Amino acid sequence: MKIFDLLRAYHESRENIRLLLDLSDMGDYEKMGFIDAWQEEMADFFARHDYCFACNRRLGRCQCEEPIRTSARTIA
Numbered sequence: 001m002k003i004f005d006l007l008r009a010y011h012e013s014r015e016n017i018r019l020l021l022d023l024s025d026m027g028d029y030e031k032m033g034f035i036d037a038w039q040e041e042m043a044d045f046f047a048r049h050d051y052c053f054a055c056n057r058r059l060g061r062c063q064c065e066e067p068i069r070t071s072a073r074t075i076a
């Protein structure tokens with residue numbers, strides 16, 4: 001997968017999450033937890049395809065001070 005495909009999947013997923021949250025009767029706190037969990041999942045999804053979720057670079061070229069996911073953790 002290329003970064004373009006990952007980003008498209010991300011945007012589609014975000015739309016779905018937004019709809020879901022709009023329809024749900026979760027409280028704000030619950031919603032934030034839900035979004036956090038979803039972002040974790042997206043970060044894992046990007047890392048599985050060797051991209052950094054934060055900067056959209058290949059993990060090997062990521063220069064984020066605190067990479068959201070490292071390749072080591074992806075493999076584990």
Ligand SMILES: [Zn+2]
Pocket residue numbers: 052053054055056057062063064067068
């Ligand atoms: Zn990065």
